Amino acid sequence: MMSLRFHIHFLVLFTTLIIPKHCHGHLCLPEGHVALFIFGDSLFDAGNNNYINTTVNYQANFEPYGESFFKYPTGRFSNGRLIPDFIAEFAKLQFITPYLHPGYHQFIDGANFASAAAGALVETRQGLVIDLQTQLSHFKKLERQLRNKLEDAEAKILLSKAVYLISIGSNDYAIPFTTNSSVLQSYSQKEYVDMVIGNLTFVIKYESIFRINIIQGSIENLDLPNLVPLGCLPLARAANPGNTGTCMLELSALAKLHNKALSEVLPKLERQLNGFKYAIADFYTSLSERIDNPSKYGFKESKIACCGSGQYRGINSCGGKRSVVKEYELCKNASEYVFFDPVSLLNPINCYSIGKSKPNGQHKTLFVFGDSLFDPGNNQYLNGSGVEGGAITWPYGETYFKHPTGRLSDGRLVPDFIAQFAKLLILPPYLQPIAHHFTDGANFASAGGGVLAQTHPGTISLPTQLSYFKAVVKSLRQKLGDVEAKKVLMRAVYLFSIGGNDYFSFYSQNLNATQSNRRQYVGMVIGNLTSVLKEIYGLGGRKIAFQNAGPLGCLPAMKASNPQLGILCAKELSALARLHNRDLTNVLENLESKLQGFKYSIFDYYNALGDRVSNPSKYGFKNGKAACCGSGAYRGMNCGGGRNGTEPFEVCSNPSDYVWFDGGHTTERTNLQLAELIWSGAPNITAPYNVKQLFGHA
Incomplete structure (x- = not known):
């Protein structure tokens, strides 16, 4: 009686986002801003069912849901992100929060109305879920709010350009097979399908000015699936009379009828609605192929769910909170399974691979080595690492992720943007205990880490990062074979930002060092770095990208800890950086x-x-010397409360006005500008190749 899902996806083609903005009162929208409005069932529910009076049977706000990405249950029926989360990420939007969440809603970015177990018909689990008609009423209310905040013309433009993403209907078809409903005794199958399609059509037609598109294909083209073979889900297999493991043919037959009816009604809507365009993906066949031939697509199991109980783990007991059964089993590696729980179609990362086979010659791979400038959160998985506090407290992460991720910034770091420019998902921390997709790459960086093993013991030094990379190479060879693994490693780009902590350590311990001492130390750092590069080359790496050492003496933290500097920089420390850069x-x-x-x-x-x-104003900033977050001179210390989290600190109202977020780390806006220079910078700033060109080399 859990939700089976089908997928109809109504999308507006994304308009390219560019920097210029239109402002309306206190609201400023980028030119081409695209909002994302989401309707549907458990495939898209980001947690709305957490806030309604329903049973735990229709909620996922408990472990192990959310374990892979968020590290806590959010209400999403998955071990990580859902399809709308990835769509938002690719559209450069923040995750779209549940509409019913009592917190802040950035409605100009869109809203998520989806409700697990909901149907297109009001009668489907009536009173326990948010049916499609009620979701539409929530949208109408939000529409009025937008018209109040923006001028009518601007609200109309925002709504007409928005993406409308819908996944609903499967629960309507599951009801006759999972309850004592006699609906199919009162209606023929065709009549019942027509009722579902009719309700769905009503919602699509609500506002004919919406330029809605149903799109198919690979994720690069924003392709999304239609109705799946519902009778082949683990829940349906387990419930099939005789329990022989075959698909429930009657349920899949309804899915086929639905898909046929949908393909007939959409051309009619295209003729009726100005600007309406569509294409339908044959996800029924696509998913069937993965169920029948899992190894062909990199899976090991396609009939049994990762989480559940009973035969095929088809009893929806995942998490042990639901009324059906309290005991449940959980697989060790969700990425090996087509289904996460008895009704969740795919691990979202794999779901985004629908329509794609194994990486071809155009697929990009990114390996990241470094320190806090590149660390996406590895340090939070170290035992006893107190260096830099791990960035696990507010306000770190506030701008983009909406929660601390371990990144020492208000949002994304340079490698996050590089990954997005390369059309990769943001690389998670290597140490995060999830199923990694190493064909995309890995991020080994560690806040406080240095080239030298003795720099900040307890962090992940470059030699240790190299050992992690060797483990990845071994994994790739085992998974792909030596020949294919070699191709991945040779076409990958290896991105480095490391050395600063070595020089901070030397400077703090050798205030009276001679020029000869400095040169000798720089030579030792460069020598160790060179050894690592040669080992990477020996393992197959060919394309190396460096962010050289920054102006270390000009950090707000350096000025805060050395009041005698005033507005000046620590010359000796910046001189070490210049020596390093020359030798590099x-x-x-x-x-x-x-x-x-x-x-x-x-x-x-x-x-x-x-x-x-x-010169901050030259680049659109208001302040280039003080940090957004911290205390003391230049707000150079204790952002987030310092290492113990108890120190007082201040936070600016708009991080994008600042070059620095804390005493040693830049804001997301600065990181974006720097990443753009790394990716496609001219030879006077990124040479002899930029990273985009490196990726293009055979």
């Missing part, structure tokens, strides 16, 4: 001349960041 360039040139196929990119982070610090 020489080493990479030398490696290119000696190692066949070796190519590299160096981003002049020192001058790019330094110019933003000195």
Whole structure:
């Protein structure tokens, strides 16, 4: 009696987002801003059922739901993100929160009205879920709010350009097979399908000015599935009379009837509704193929759910909270399964791979090594690492993720943007205990880590990051075979930002160091770094990208801890960075001349960041010297309460006005600008190749 899902997806083609903005009162919208409005059932419910009076049977706000990405249950029926979360990410929107969430809603970005177990028919689990008609009424209420906040013309433009994403109907078809309903005794199958399609059509036609598109294909084209073979879900197999493991043919037959009816009604809507365009993906066949041939698509199990109980784990007891059964089983690696629970179609990451086979020659792979500038949260999985506090408290993560992720910024870091530019998902921390997709790459960076093993013991030094990479290489060889793994490693880009902590450590311990001492220390750092690069080359790596050392003496934290500096920078520390950068360039040139196929990119982070610090208004910032978050001079200390989380601190009202978010780390806006220079910068700033060009090299 759990929700079976089918997928109809109404989408507006995304308009390219660009920087210029239109402002209306206190609201400013980027040109081409695209909102995302979501309707549906458990496939899309981000947690609305947490806030209604229903039973736990229709909720997923308990473990193990959410374990892979959010690290806590959010109400999503998945181990991680849902399809709308990825759509929002690709559209450069924040995750769209549940409409019923009592917290802040950025409705100009859209809203999520979906409700697990809901149907297109009001009668489907009436009183326990938010049916499609009620979801539409919530949208109408929101529409009035938008018209109040924006001028009518601007609200109309926002709504007409928005994406309307709908996944609903499967629960309507499941009811006759999972309850004592006699509906199919009162209606023929065709009549029942027509009722479902009719209700769905009513919602689509609500506002004919909406430019709605149903799109198919791969995720790069925003393709999304239609109705799936419902009778082949683990829940349906387990409930099938005789329990032989075959699909429930009657239920799948309804799915086929629905798909046929949908394909007939959409051309009629196209003729009736101005601007209406559509295409329908044959997800019925696509998912059937993965169920019948799982190994062909990288799965090991296609009939049994990862989480549940009974035969095929088809009893929806995942989490042990529901009324059916309290005991349940949980697989070790969700990415090996087509189904997460008896009714959840796919792990969302794999769901986004629908329509794609194994990576082809165009697929990009990114491996990241570094320190806090690139650490997406590895340090939170270390035992006893107190370095930099792990960025696990507010306000870290507030701008984009809406919660702390372990990143030392208000939002995304440079590697996150590079991954998005390369059309990859944001790389999770390597140490995060989830099923990783190493064909996309991995991020090994660690806040506080250095090139030298003795720099900040307890963090992940570069030699240890290299050992992690070797483990990934081994995993790729086992999964893909030596030949294919070699291809992945050779076409990958290896992105580095490391060395700053080594120089901070040296500077703090050697205030009276001679120029000879400095040169010797820089030589040791560069020597160790060179050894790592040669090992990566030996393992197959060919394309190396460096963000060189920044103006270390100009950090707000450095000025806060050295009041005698005033507005000046610590010259000796910045001089160490310049020595490092000079020697790094020489080493990479030398490696290119000696190692066949070796190519590299160096981003002049020192001058790019330094110019933003000195001339913030030139780049759209208001403050280049003080941090957004912290205490003391230049807000250079204790953002988030310091290492113990108890120190007082201040937070600015708009991080995008600042170059620095905390005493040593830049804001998401700064990171975006820097990432754009790494990705496609001119030769005077990123040379001899930029990262986009590196990815393009065979």
